[in-house]
Amino acid sequence: MNLKTGIAVSLIPQIILVKWLGNYPGIIEKYYSLGVYPKVSSFFRMMFGWIPFSIGDILYFSLTIVAIIYGYRNRKFIFSNKISFIRDVTMVLSIAYFTFHLMWGFNYYREPLSKKLDLSEAKDYEELVIFTEALISKTNQLQKQLTGDSLLRVEIPYSQNEIFDKTIDGYKELSKQYDFLSYTKPSIKTSFFSTGLTYMGYAGYLNPFTNEGQVNGVLPNFRFPIVTGHEIAHQLGYSAENEANFIGYLVTANSSDLYFQYVAYAYALGYCLSDIRRGDVTVFDKMFDSLHPGVKENFKEMSVFWSKYENPMEPVFKSIFNSFLKANNQSQGIKSYNAVVSLLVAYHKKYPLE
Known part of the structure; x- marks a missing residue:
């Protein structure tokens, strides 16, 4: 006793x-x-x-x-x-x-990832606009290249296990540039409770007690590579959601696979457009109109997917997770996911999109 x-x-x-x-x-x-x-x-x-x-x-x-x-x-x-x-x-x-x-x-x-990458994060709206315009150009270009028609959405032609393997290979390549992102002894899986996770509004999670990366197996392939990269980043010790988002983007964007590149740029574009809209709706409308219809269809695909699983309990689960993050040194709570934008802008200010 x-x-x-x-x-x-x-x-x-x-x-x-x-x-x-x-x-x-x-x-x-x-x-x-x-x-x-x-x-x-x-x-x-x-x-x-x-x-x-x-x-x-x-x-x-x-x-x-x-x-x-x-x-x-x-x-x-x-x-x-x-x-x-x-x-x-x-x-x-x-x-x-x-x-x-x-x-x-x-x-x-731990120390912020920006220190390790020698990035100066700043919230400059004009820099955000310039970067987002470059992202739109890159995303439109890849969408047209992959489908041959600006009207068609991109279909990712891989199984979930193939996406796991391609992401692991992506970490091997990225670790040549950033050795702290070396990933050995992979442990990345789909969750038994993928449908439940979807109703809760979660795309994946890291089990801290078994160190298994869990990806929501119900997710459309358009989002699956990014979430896989995100959960592996957590396994590598990057707990902050904005940093895991950024690493997930980085490994996917640096893939030699054009489908992965498209997924990464479209993912980053979604966050950037969200920040653009908060700053100036007129600028947002103009930028959104410049997207190829096929890109818009991919965004619509994700919107329709999540809307199918909306339920009264989802805000409760989100609130619990928000409190968990705030209790663990993430002062912005669930909004910390969006903080990836400042990392994206700072990184591509140092390494411009080609």
């Missing part, structure tokens, strides 16, 4: 310690993100990566079932011993909190 109480009470100093260490990103970067974490991640990817299905999904499902059965069978004891039950729940949360940070979570406090 004393051990249970001690573990439960340890949650408080754990939280204080994590937040204190979060003030020293250089220490986190050196001793955890580049020290402890790569070994932990590599070990679990080696352990579970060869298994064709998600061990993490099975783990989550099993724990949920166990919790439900336990709660039902012990409901009388729980109601008559509320203090003991709260202590036991807190003990479980304390163990989960410790395990989460040891196996992945400290990466939320």
